[in-house]
Amino acid sequence: MKRRHAMALMGLACAGVLAGCAQYYYGPSAAAPVAQDLLALSRDAADALLAQVVLDPAQPVIVSTVVQLDRLDASSRLGRLVSEQVGGRFVQRGLRVTELRMRDSLALRPGQGELLLSRQVLEVARAQAAQAVLVGTYATAPQAVFVSLKLVGMGNAVLAAHDYVLPMDGNVRGLLAAGL
Template sequence: MTQRIGIQRRVLLAAALTASALALPGCARYYYGAAASSDPVDLMASNHGAADALLLQVPLDPDTPVLVGTVVQLDRLDESSRLGRLVAEQLAGRLVQRGLRVTELRMRETLAMRPGQGELLLSRHAQEVARAQAAQAVLVGTYAVAPQAVYVSLKLVGAGNAVLAAHDYALPMDANVRGLLAGR
């Protein structure tokens, strides 16, 4: 009798494992295959959510400006793409929607712009720029491209190059994101 119960348990366990294994390929296709890439990434929602997450971490004075630099490639800090510039534009727009003053860097003569790159601010230059522009903080960021996603890291940098807030998020790779990365 004990041997019969042991055999039944093994059969049930084998059936459960088989059912699980059969279900996994469907899940993998849903998350990583064609179904995952069929819905375009909502870049605005992702970037607005990132700005909101930064603002939850630190109180900022609505009367003192914030600067937003172009989000740059992690491995090439002096280069960006249309994606990096679009992310910066959407972050700046969200800060304004939340009641902050954002100084438009392209309107300032004191910052040099590189054609096709945008306003490149590295955190090591953030304090100098913030002081020159009388800003309370500078929003800087990097992105890294991987096969399935673009990973974005943002920092609000204040006086003394102190990181006031930080947020990381991923943008799943789809045709829109790929196209923005390819464009200069």
């Protein structure tokens, strides 16, 4: 009986050690990334920006396309989707968001969205009588996408800023690759 008990304990100990070794050897990098709720992350980012500044609901806010950090004249489906989702959250929170695609006064690049470089922000905000413009960049890394968003006011003053990380899962990789 004691021998059977001792053998069972040894078996459990070996199984525990092997499981520990397997986790160490295969580790988190071999596991499939957990799918992220991009919509929830975008809404959280919008809420974080709005928590930093008081905006007048009667005055418009312009949302430009989030662009690649190293190519400010280029974006992707991911950048355009983040912009759409953050702009949508602004509307849900009671702000007036001006739809740039409906304006003749702003040139748009097909497939790129509303790309605003820093020198254009003040000019576009004045032309649209906007109190703020959402601008943003993203940078890709092998396992994550780093997103930086800013609300910029008149005089190019940064009114609010928020940074966050999107783990590189299948959805994010697909949005980066498709429709460039």
